[in-house]
Amino acid sequence: MNTPASSLPDLSRLRGVVAAEILAAAEVASLMLREAGVPHALAGGLAVGAYGYPRTTDDVDFLVGDEAFVRHAGNLITLKVPLIAVGNVRIDMVPIGSSPEEKEQLRPAIESAPESERIPIVPLTALVYMKLKASRQKDLADLVELLKRGRIDIDGIDRYLEQHAPAYRRQWARVKEMAAKEE
Incomplete structure (x- = not known):
């Protein structure tokens, strides 16, 4: 099934909303992770913006695989790529x-x-899952705003949650209700 271009993530939607140094930090961090062989995808506020609700953020979040971490004796775990910040921009690595x-x-x-601009971005289904799981007010507000802008295939997410994450269906129903009330 082909995905319509309008539903693909596009980092150009963030220009003029998100500070240039944040976008540059995402690019540098993604390149470093790619070169180190760490599977990753942009998540958080930048991913929300790439899908159609650009908003300001002060950090860069990447969902990363186990390959991002090195396990040592004594249960010590360190980062394979010791990346904390690019300039003054914090880089957060969110483990699966x-x-x-x-x-x-x-x-x-x-x-x-x-991908957008050579930066992998979490698929929309994963972004919705992560936002529902986090369940903070700003995470749910991000979903409401994406819904209001028609950026989420509601039936597709309904099916996805039914099959893969039924525990979040009730919360998803509340998010859809909030979006409907605000339209």
Whole structure:
């Protein structure tokens, strides 16, 4: 099934909204992770913006695989790429959880992520899953705004959650209700 171009992530949507140094930091960090062989995909506020609700953010979030970490004796875990910031921009590496459900939902998101400007971005299904799981007010507000802008295939997400993450269906229903009330 071909994905319509309008539903693909596009980092150009962020220009003029997100500071140039944030976008540059995302590019540098992604290149470093790619060169180190770390599967990754842009997540968080920048991913939300790439899908159609550009908003300001002060950091760069990447969903990363286990390959981002080095395990040492004594249960010590360090970063394979010791990347904390690019300039004054914080880089956050969000690991895929260890539960089978988490791996099932998010591993494909870093292995076959769509790209914009050579930066992999989590697929929309994974972004919705991550936002519902985080469940903070700003995460749910991001989903409401994407819904209001017609950027989410509601039926597709309904099917995805039914098949892969039924525990989040009720919360998704509330998000859809909030979006409908605000339209």
